[in-house]
Amino acid sequence: MLLVVEGRFGRVNRLPQTIEWLTDNGSGTIAGETKRLACNIGPEPRTTPELSPQSNGMAEAFVRTIKRDYVRVSSLPHARTVIDTRPVWFKHDNTVHPYKALDYLSPREFIASRQSL
Structure with a gap:
């Protein structure tokens, strides 16, 4: 996540504005450590509805x-x-x-x- 954010916005401690980070409900994206990193650098985690592959x-x-x-x-x-x-x-x-x-x-x-x- 950090590489993607820095690739898009450059090296920043925090994004200039909050952006939504859409992910599936995979264990890597819903893990507490991942959510804490997102909160620290700016993306606001949004997960797709469970059992809804079309989303x-x-x-x-x-x-x-x-x-x-x-x-x-x-x-x-x-x-x-x-x-x-x-x-x-x-x-x-x-x-x-x-x-x-x-x-x-x-x-x-x-x-x-x-x-x-």
Whole structure:
């Protein structure tokens, strides 16, 4: 969580404003230590309703895409490689990876094409 916050907002002791942090109800995200960290640096934890997969569908689809298209085809798909390589994979997914639902454009290409309309 700290890496994500600092990646977005830079090194800060606390976010300039409170933002909502939407998570599933996994043990790592509902643990007391995780909630305390969130309270200390600014994100306000919000969990999806239990037994409601449609409320977490976009996050689950993204995780499934990363696992299918990046982790499983990695030459060394163990935890350290995945953790270290995520930023490269996320950038590729956003800027290069084509999606059928986006007319075979990457998300950034799709957004750019809509802004020129």
